[in-house]
Every structure is written in structure tokens, then in C-alpha cells.
Amino acid sequence: MATPIEKAIVELIRSQRFYAEMLLRMKRKEDKNIPTIGVGFTVNGIELVYNPFFFENLSLEEQCDILKHEAHHILNGHFDREKELEPDFDRTKPGKTLIDKLQSMQNATRLNMAEDYAINEYLPNLPKKFKIYDEQGKPIIEPDMIMDEKTGQPKPNPNAGKPQEFSGCFVENLAKELKDKQVLREQAMEYYYELLKDKEKQDKKDGKGQTVKVITIDDHSISATESDMDGEFQKEMAKQLANDALEACNETDRGSIPSNVMHLIEMLNYRPKDWRQDLRKFTMKCAETKIESSRSKRNRRQREDAPLIPGYRVYPQLKLVIGFDTSGSMSDEVCEQIWAELFELDKLGVKMTVIQCDADIQSIEDFDPRKVPKTNGRGGTCFAPVFNKIEEKTFRKKHGDLDGLIFFTDGYNFDEDSVKKPKYPVLWGVTECGKISYPWGMQTEVKVRKK
Numbered sequence: 001m002a003t004p005i006e007k008a009i010v011e012l013i014r015s016q017r018f019y020a021e022m023l024l025r026m027k028r029k030e031d032k033n034i035p036t037i038g039v040g041f042t043v044n045g046i047e048l049v050y051n052p053f054f055f056e057n058l059s060l061e062e063q064c065d066i067l068k069h070e071a072h073h074i075l076n077g078h079f080d081r082e083k084e085l086e087p088d089f090d091r092t093k094p095g096k097t098l099i100d101k102l103q104s105m106q107n108a109t110r111l112n113m114a115e116d117y118a119i120n121e122y123l124p125n126l127p128k129k130f131k132i133y134d135e136q137g138k139p140i141i142e143p144d145m146i147m148d149e150k151t152g153q154p155k156p157n158p159n160a161g162k163p164q165e166f167s168g169c170f171v172e173n174l175a176k177e178l179k180d181k182q183v184l185r186e187q188a189m190e191y192y193y194e195l196l197k198d199k200e201k202q203d204k205k206d207g208k209g210q211t212v213k214v215i216t217i218d219d220h221s222i223s224a225t226e227s228d229m230d231g232e233f234q235k236e237m238a239k240q241l242a243n244d245a246l247e248a249c250n251e252t253d254r255g256s257i258p259s260n261v262m263h264l265i266e267m268l269n270y271r272p273k274d275w276r277q278d279l280r281k282f283t284m285k286c287a288e289t290k291i292e293s294s295r296s297k298r299n300r301r302q303r304e305d306a307p308l309i310p311g312y313r314v315y316p317q318l319k320l321v322i323g324f325d326t327s328g329s330m331s332d333e334v335c336e337q338i339w340a341e342l343f344e345l346d347k348l349g350v351k352m353t354v355i356q357c358d359a360d361i362q363s364i365e366d367f368d369p370r371k372v373p374k375t376n377g378r379g380g381t382c383f384a385p386v387f388n389k390i391e392e393k394t395f396r397k398k399h400g401d402l403d404g405l406i407f408f409t410d411g412y413n414f415d416e417d418s419v420k421k422p423k424y425p426v427l428w429g430v431t432e433c434g435k436i437s438y439p440w441g442m443q444t445e446v447k448v449r450k451k
Helices: 004-015 017-024 052-056 060-075 078-085 098-106 110-120 171-177 189-205 220-224 231-247 251-255 259-269 275-286 332-347 384-391 393-399
Strands: 027-030 037-042 045-050 145-147 154-156 288-298 310-317 319-325 351-357 361-366 404-409 426-431 442-446
Touching: 004 017, 004 052, 004 060, 017 060, 017 231, 017 251, 037 060, 037 220, 037 231, 045 052, 045 060, 045 231, 060 110, 060 231, 060 259, 078 110, 078 189, 078 231, 098 220, 110 171, 110 189, 171 189, 231 259, 275 332, 275 404, 275 426, 275 442, 319 332, 319 384, 332 351, 332 442, 351 384, 361 384, 361 393, 384 393, 384 404
Parallel strands: 027 045, 319 351, 319 404, 404 426, 426 442
Antiparallel strands: 037 045, 145 154, 288 310, 351 361
């Protein structure tokens, strides 16, 4: 007789075979001592660990989406990207008991929560509320006493004895907590990480504790099984898993794969060149020449005994606009490296106007190497304001005509309908883990040099 998890995988074979093929290639293991489900890398392969009581009490649609949730952690490279955001991050294993692990999930770090906020937006059938079961399969009940948020003192719990329900990391929950900030949907984990980081700073300043009271729907500590495993080895395992799953799909199956998933597969297989070389090639391609009259040089068509006719001297003239995506998903390390490269372009005599933009334009300045650069923004992502601004007559009058645009971005939220191909050449300088497929323009990947 098929188990509930096997039935869910069969359903995915019918509806979204790619996910099913990924799951079939993972090592599956039941564990009644974990609260929900989790995925992790081991030297023997990628392992899916799940609590059978938790899983069998979900509907079939919920079971399918939570399995896809685990596949997305692998496709998104979350466990490796954590180290880029927090190099010293240590996913310490929680205690041995189920209650210890549940407490760890409730006290999730902003990294853990950011990962789930980024994934859950694409999975509409995930349970908004869910129960957790003990080792005998009985739901964990509400405690007799709870903490009063106003007084900080324990008080009787009116729901004592009832099955306890937990709420996962969904953007609508985050938006309710962050009333003073606009919270965008379908963003990268780095965007939500910065939102949570800013909120923690504000709460600390206001003397508040953690206000975002959610629980990660899966047990992220399972990914710490081989915590010292090399990041490149993990990437190669994820790449192999995704490619094998894709290979097993026919054309009809591939047509059902969401575009965001195809992008993730493309990112796993992408191997960049040196982006700084692409940057210099682009500037050479854009370079116009200014022909200027000169009396110090004889025209080559002129006879030696003829009177001197002015010759010509050729001067390279290059004026670039730098579109700088300063949304929350652009890390400080990436921004610093982009600024450093602009200083190098300035040394080559390139004149630049830098437009910093997240969901809207934050600043427009001609690049001045004498000033200390400052990154403005850290909101959502929108590309259209930069292209629209360049077309304005007032902009051209103040900053002059341009020879090309270099747009540094992580690529998320690109709207092809609102951003049309311009007449001038464009280079997309895309950060690692960003979108790398655009309908027009040159493309290169901005690879961060490790400090």
C-alpha cells in the first residue's frame, strides 16, 4: 500500500512532473522526532526527512506544495546563499526532543524566515495554519498559560487544551507586522532579509522584542547535517539533481514548468566569464569619436609642397548612464564592488551619470571620484523609472546625450511590457543568483570577489 508521500509524488507526476522527478531522486526518511519536514545535503546525496503524522494530516494539494517547497530550497541555493549574507552564520542544531526543535522553528532567524517568505509566494496551496504532532501522533495542545504582550507577564490561556495551530512565513503576515513599510511580493530572499533586519533594528531602538511572530513551515536545521560541506559541492549536487529531473521530462512536461523555475535551472547551469572584461568591451563598443580640426598635423591627402591644410585629431568621447538597482535584494558587498568598478571606468576617461533606483528613482548624479559614494534605496525593484527618466528632455539637457546604458541589478521584477528596447546599447550587469535572460541587450554576471 502506497504511503501518503508516495501518493503525493504520484499526483505531481500527473500535474508537474519536474518536481516529482526531483523528489524521486532524493533519499526519503521518516522521522517522528522532527516537527514537520526538511531537506538537506549529505555526502550520499540530498535527503528529504519528514514527520509522517504531520504529512498525512495535510490535504493532497497541501502535501504537493510542501514537497515543492523543499525542492525550491534546493533550486534557489538558499543554504549556500546564507553564507553570503552572513559569513559567520552557524545553523546550530536544536535540542534532541521534538519540542526543542519546534521551539527552534518558532525562534527562526531572519535568514530562515527570509528563505520561506521568498518561496511561499509561489505555492498558493501551502497550509496557512497547520498542526504539529507528538511522537504518538497526537496534536500538540495549547498551554494553560500564555505571555501577555502588554504586561510581559503570564496569564491564563482561553484556548488551553485545544490543538495548537501555527502560522507560516507568508508575505501577507509580514505586511501586517511591517505597517510602516511597503512589502513587495515575489522577491528574492535577500529583499526580505533586509526588511527583517531593518525591523529588528527599529524594534531594538523602540525597546520591543521580536514582533514578527511566525514559524518556518519546515525544519531548516536538517540542512545542517553536513554543515561544513563545500558550497561548490552543494551547487554541483543541486545542478545534477535539477538537470536529471529536467532530462526525465518530455516536451509536454517541460511546458508545465513555471518560468521562475526554468530561470532557477538556468542559473544553476550558468558559468560566467570575467564581468569586468565584458564591461570594458561594452565601453569600447559604445565609444564614439569626435573629429576635431588641428593645424599641427598635415592632411594625408595633401602634397608635401602645398600650403598646410588643417588635419584631424581623433579623440574618444564616451558618455554612459549607469542604472544602479539599489533594492533590498542587492547586498552591500555587491554595491561596494559596483562602486569600485565605476572608479576604474572613471580612470579610463568615461563620463558617467549614475541613476540609483529601487521601486522609484532615489538619486541622479554625475559620477565624481572625489566624493565618497553612498547607496540610496533598499526598497523594492522597478526598472521602468530609469528608462523613462533617460527619455526626458530635461534629463538630456542637463546630462547630455548618452552613448550607452549599463544597468547593474539582480534582475528580479523585470517587466518586459513596461521596459521597451531603447535605441542606445544596453549592458545588463546581473549579480550572482539574479536573472540572466533578457529579450535584448548584452549581458554579463557581476561575480563578487570574496574578501
